Amino acid sequence: MKKYSIGIDLGGTKILAGVIDTETGEIVAFAKKKTQKDNESIPDKIIQCVEKALAEAEIPISQISSLGIGAAGQVDRENGILIAAPNLDCYDVELRKILESKFKVPVFVGNDVEVATIGEITFGNGVGYKNLVCIFVGTGVGxxxxxxxxxxSGATGTAGEIGHIIVHSGGRQCGCGEHGCLEAYASRTAIEKKITGALKKGQKSVISNLMDDSGRIKSRHIQRALELNDDLVFSTVTQASEYLSCGIASVINFFNPELIIIGGGLIEAVDFFYEMTVKKTQAKALGVPSAGTQITRTKLKDYSGIVGAALLEKYYASNKP
Ligand SMILES: [Zn+2]
Known part of the structure; x- marks a missing residue:
């Protein structure tokens, strides 16, 4: 097996492609593109992103062993198909077929969160642990x-849907159609909705001056507002961490893992959110399992996805999909 592979993180807002040394986990070069939401443009954007990363790395495709993709959605791992990615408006995209005919290297497809977890257990903070859960908080919670x-992966390949653990019976509407899911309270999207709603009702917050022209609230805006002691952002983030800790404490009680790794844009950017969540989780989980569970952040940060995706060929070689 050649030592370089390409890892692609296909997310709701951006595509990240990296040339990765699969022996060391080193990211030789990477490229980023904004995601356009439809079936046709996704493969084209991936191809452009891969070509840019290869050019940046000055490594020809002949030195690449494989191409792996972690996609935000349901995937058919055996056939390399993106079955459904509602956040991307993509359905039944034959990623393997399209990309293998373009690059002439084997293509592997996995779910984004599963792939990021492979990154963390191979080169990140999960090295040396056998039973753990990686939780990612961003657009959604997975x-x-x-x-x-x-x-x-579970019976239908969908295990790990922590975002749809119900933390508030009859609570807020979730994108899945149910009410009171963790994702409807603790994701960046949920926090953004709550803050935007309060601003519309006339509540004052420094975040109005921080967000960009599009009116989007990003993780870094939340971090800055907290540094400026903003009341609205403080109370919203505190509430989100309350719900997130309910979800994580339940995972600790139910699964009894050695380690919980928390990552994703919101956790990486907002220290207070991470610290508060850890404190609340430890207070909520049962004493015995909690004492045996360490909690940490990701080591590979935003890059666990591309590193893990590049490792899919190796991972599937020893663990059949
Ligand atoms: Zn849900």
Whole structure:
């Protein structure tokens, strides 16, 4: 096997492609493109992104072993198809077929959170642990479960949907159609909605001056508002961490992992959110499992996805999809 592979993180807002040394986890070069939401443009954008990363790395495709993709949605791992990605407005995209005919290297497709978890257990903070859960908080809330050193995908390949644990019966409407899911309270999207709603009702907050022209609230705006002691942002983030800690404490009680790794844009950018969540989780989880569970942040940060995706070929070689 050649030592370089390409890892692609196909997310709701951006595509990230990296040339990765799969022996060391080193990111040789990477490229980024904004995602356009439709079936046709996604493969084209991926191709452009890969070509840019290869040019940046000055490595020809002949030195690349494989191409791996972590996609934000449901995937058919065996056939390399993106079955459904509502955030991308993409359905039944034959990623393997399209990209193999373009690049002439084997293509592997996995779910974004599962792939980021593979990155963390191979080169990140999960090295040396056999039972752990990686939780990612961003546009949504998702998790990857590692059981006895292997990714646990469940009966229908959808295990780890921590974002749809119901933390408030009859509560806020979730994108999945249910009410009171964790994702409807603790994701960046949920926090953004709550803050925007309060601003519309006339509540004052420094965040009005921080957000960009499009009116979007990004994780870094939330961090800055907290540094400026903003009341609205403080109370919204505190409430989100309250719900997130309910979800994580339930995972600790139920699964009894050695380690919980928390990552994703909001966790990486907002220290207070992470610290508060850890404190609340430790207070809520049962004493015995909690004492045996360490909690940490990701080591690979925003790059766990591209590193993990580049490792899909190796991972699937020893763990059949
Ligand atoms: Zn839900």
């Amino acid at each position: 998790s990857g479960i590692v059981c006895n050193g292997r990714i646990y």
